[in-house]
Amino acid sequence: MKTDAKTVMNVLGGQAKAAAKAMRVADTGVKNRVLQLAAAVIRREMKEILAANAMDMQAAEKSGLDAALKDRLLLNGDRVDAMAEGLEQIAALPDPVGAIDQLRYRPSGIQVGHMRVPLGVIGIIYESRPNVTADAAGLCLKSGNAAILRGGSEAIHSNRAIAACLRRALVDGGLPQNALQLVDSTDRELVGALIMSDAYVDVIIPRGGKSLIARVAAEARVPVIKHLDGICHVYIDAAADAEMALNIAVNAKTHRYGVCNAMETLLVHQDAAALVAPIVQAMLDKGVEVRGCERIRAAAEGLDVKPASDQDWRTEYLSPILSVRMVDDFEQAVDHIATFSSAHTETIVTENYEAGQRFLREVDSSSVMWNASTRFADGFEYGLGAEIGISTDRLHVRGPVGLEGLTSQKWIVLGSGQVRQ
Numbered sequence: 001m002k003t004d005a006k007t008v009m010n011v012l013g014g015q016a017k018a019a020a021k022a023m024r025v026a027d028t029g030v031k032n033r034v035l036q037l038a039a040a041v042i043r044r045e046m047k048e049i050l051a052a053n054a055m056d057m058q059a060a061e062k063s064g065l066d067a068a069l070k071d072r073l074l075l076n077g078d079r080v081d082a083m084a085e086g087l088e089q090i091a092a093l094p095d096p097v098g099a100i101d102q103l104r105y106r107p108s109g110i111q112v113g114h115m116r117v118p119l120g121v122i123g124i125i126y127e128s129r130p131n132v133t134a135d136a137a138g139l140c141l142k143s144g145n146a147a148i149l150r151g152g153s154e155a156i157h158s159n160r161a162i163a164a165c166l167r168r169a170l171v172d173g174g175l176p177q178n179a180l181q182l183v184d185s186t187d188r189e190l191v192g193a194l195i196m197s198d199a200y201v202d203v204i205i206p207r208g209g210k211s212l213i214a215r216v217a218a219e220a221r222v223p224v225i226k227h228l229d230g231i232c233h234v235y236i237d238a239a240a241d242a243e244m245a246l247n248i249a250v251n252a253k254t255h256r257y258g259v260c261n262a263m264e265t266l267l268v269h270q271d272a273a274a275l276v277a278p279i280v281q282a283m284l285d286k287g288v289e290v291r292g293c294e295r296i297r298a299a300a301e302g303l304d305v306k307p308a309s310d311q312d313w314r315t316e317y318l319s320p321i322l323s324v325r326m327v328d329d330f331e332q333a334v335d336h337i338a339t340f341s342s343a344h345t346e347t348i349v350t351e352n353y354e355a356g357q358r359f360l361r362e363v364d365s366s367s368v369m370w371n372a373s374t375r376f377a378d379g380f381e382y383g384l385g386a387e388i389g390i391s392t393d394r395l396h397v398r399g400p401v402g403l404e405g406l407t408s409q410k411w412i413v414l415g416s417g418q419v420r421q
Contacts, residue, residue: 013200230260
């Protein structure tokens with residue numbers, strides 16, 4: 001008999017809520033000990049994890065899962081060891097919980113400041129990559145939260161094996177086992193039940209394809225930390241250094257194609273038209289299909305540049321395809337970004353100080369860069385140690401979400417007997 005999804009989530013949610021109370025006050029040393037134990041258990045149980053992953057891979061072959069998703073699903077010794085190492089790295093990060101900042105005296109004599117506190121119960125919905133089970137759990141636990149994980153059906157055996165290691169470490173380390181719970185079912189109705197569980201879950205973080213994230217964003221009654229697209233831009237200004245422009249553009253597009261911080265559209269100031277042909281040639285040499293406006297095609301005469309359509313400016317390719325547009329001036333570049341960007345990451349390449357400062361101020365994306373590749377929009381590169389995702393929303397947290405992003409702040413007041421007059 002099919003178990004009612006709402007009933008299942010009520011049980012998981014109630015258990016998570018209770019565990020979150022203990023996690024909220026857990027000592028940093030205890031949390032670190034659990035993470036180190038989890039890393040040790042994962043290494044010790046590597047054979048069982050790989051056997052579980054082999055079952056998932058066999059099912060993936062039978063179902064015709066595409067090559068890219070199978071690569072994300074696959075675990076081997078190095079990838080399992082990397083999961084364990086990731087947990088050890090999280091243990092080594094500073095604990096944000098309890099940190100006090102902006103403490104200041106008021107005329108009344110009281111001191112007022114902020115204290116970092118956990119969010120509570122975090123629901124994470126993800127696809128394909130079983131390493132997310134360890135990464136997400138580690139970040140949630142270190143930041144003092146309880147987590148409910150719902151991985152994709154294609155990785156159910158791998159996720160079960162990894163979650164079992166983490167739960168064993170929680171018990172051995174003296175923290176509540178239910179601080180980490182895996183939705184141990186492939187029933188799609190459980191996703192809907194999780195994102196509607198506002199009585200138990202404090203925030204949802206979806207990680208996966210656009211259709212999953214769009215569904216969660218549209219249907220959730222719980223606050224969501226998410227980004228839908230990574231339509232990232234590089235703008236080559238009139239005052240750009242030619243070699244720098246070439247290097248940044250090529251890296252932003254070709255370092256990796258299927259990632260959210262890869263450049264999808266290149267904008268070139270008309271006074272930098274001489275840079276178009278070398279950049280286009282470099283892209284073609286890398287196997288990138290280039291689609292350009294009429295002015296770009298003229299500037300790259302003799303090179304294989306296909307006509308760009310209006311839809312190209314709105315497309316996240318996640319593949320070796322690049323759209324290129326020539327703009328009249330700085331203002332048109334910023335207008336293009338405002339119209340077509342997904343508010344993820346944008347870069348200006350320029351030696352002009354005023355243009356660089358204006359770009360940083362005027363472009364409204366979660367990461368805005370000056371003379372750097374969009375590929376740096378990443379929690380590790382920002383010094384967060386690790387990230388649980390990237391947010392293009394404006395509330396609570398924006399850009400790569402690390403440990404601090406999994407906390408909130410409360411006001412604290414220190415007094416010495418003051419009363420309001």
